[in-house]
Structure formats: structure tokens, C-alpha cells
Amino acid sequence: MLGKLIRQGGGTRISSAYELTQEILDRDYPWSEWNRYVFAAGDGENISKDSEENVVPLIHEIDANLHAYLEVEDPNGLSFGGNHGDIITEKCGGLDNVVVTHANEKEDSIKCIKDILSTEGDNQ
Helix, strand or coil, X not given: CHHXXXXXXXXXXXXXXXXXXXXXXXXXXXXXXCCCEEEEEECCCCCCCHHHHHHHHXXXXXXXXXXXXXXXXCCCCCCCCCCHHHHHHHHHCCCCCEEEEEECCCCHHHHHHHHHHHCHHXXX
């Protein structure tokens, strides 16, 4: 019954976080002087086309050792199937410095973070 009461409300615009990240990194942490890691986590929900039209280009623009996205599934099965992680995988999966992983259970999150960080050595 609860699942029928929950609706997808929209409003998430993931690219705003990437825009702020780019601003902070460019201003305070020059690529020539710092190792840079961009890590985001979410439930995969995003305003229509923001992932493809804004986030993907920002991933290409932001110089970083690693771009990582951890998509967390709702443990109660009430998620609406956000596809941000799938879009990043499709559009950026061929890049050596992009990793997308999924946590299906709360306990999976730490393992996913370790898996993400373990790929950094493969990208050099």
C-alpha cells in the first residue's frame, strides 16, 4: 500500500553538483598540482535529459583522476528505476577514469566504495 502512495516528484538536477564541483576544483585545486577525485552517490533519479545533456559533458570537462558514481537501490523496493548510472555507463563507460557501481543493500555501500577506489590504480 505504501508503494502506491509514493510518487516520483522530480526536481533532482544532478548537474548542479557537478557545476559546483568544477568551479571549486578549478579555483582551489588546479589539476596540475592536485590529484582530483569526483565522487557522487544517489538513487539514479534525475530530471529528464540532465544526465545526458549536462552531466556527461561535465564529466568530460572536469579533469580528474577518477569520476565515480554509486547508485543506491531502495532496500524496500520502492525505487522508480532512475537511470542516471546507466546513462553514465553508456556515455562514459569507455573512459579509463569513470566507474559506476550499484549498491543493492545498505551493507553493499562500503564494498562498492572500496571497489571504486581499487580501480584507480588501473587507470594510470
